[in-house]
Amino acid sequence: MLYQILLMLIGFILLIKGADFIVKGAKNIAQKFHLSEILIGIVIVGIGTSLPEIIVTITSTMTGNPDIIIGNSIGSCICNLLLVMGVASICNPLKIDDNILRVHLPVSAISILLLAIFCNFGAGNYVISKFEGIVLLIFAILYIIYTVHEGKEEVQETRGK
Amino acid sequence: MKFGADFVVNGAVSIAEYFGVSQSVISMTIVSVGTSLPEIVTCIIATIKKESDLAIGNVIGSNIFNICLLPAIGAVITPIHYDLSFNRSLIFLLLITIYLLVFDLFRNQRTITKHHGVVFVLLFCLYVSCLF
Structure with a gap:
């Protein structure tokens, strides 16, 4: 058992190091192609911190352990909101700004509802089908496009000042 | 990274078996805290540097990714059963x-x-x- 726990710890370290490595590589490539800083910042770093989750998802799909995917997805969110935000606000009070309140939080609530509906009322008995997967994927891509757009506007505003 | 993921998934499955709890419980606790470590570090560094909107943005953004992207990737590869x-x-x-x-x-x-x-x-x- 101890051996398994140790292996798992090594697994986490490998995953995080690997994600870090990929982010650095992606940054270098992006800079060589003169992509904007915002695109690098939001997309590469944003997805980079989620890379461990993504790789674990793919692995657990391949090995036929679907419970780990949904569990990891919901569990990570709850951990992010309560533990990460909790610890962060103990270090330093956090201010929720306008944009987060008007756009990001509602989008987050909608995506949770969307997943709940797909899981409970969608086609088939409590299965997330390929089609529903594609809808969720499109939702995620639209969100990425929006954040990049938002980032560009912010930079223009600060330059204008 | 592939080995890392293998270790994590295998570890989660066997720890669940050992303690007699379901895989879903282990994945919601140990696996999700472990895979969220990069977010935790980024967020705390951002708060200490007093960039609080970066911290919350990172949390909410990665939540949206977690909720949409992870089940989506899984379901596109093969439809997943929901417990x-x-x-x-x-x-x-x-x-x-x-x-x-x-x-x-x-x-x-x-x-x-x-x-x-x-x-x-x-x-x-x-x-x-x-x-x-």
């Missing part, structure tokens, strides 16, 4: 998100203070202990 026991946690997650949405309506302020932080962390401990 009904996840509904409780999904509702809990929705409640926290809605709470944050109406946060400023209650108190006319938009700052998550130290007190809130302590309550959040305690709530997380309570949630984990409820799972087991």
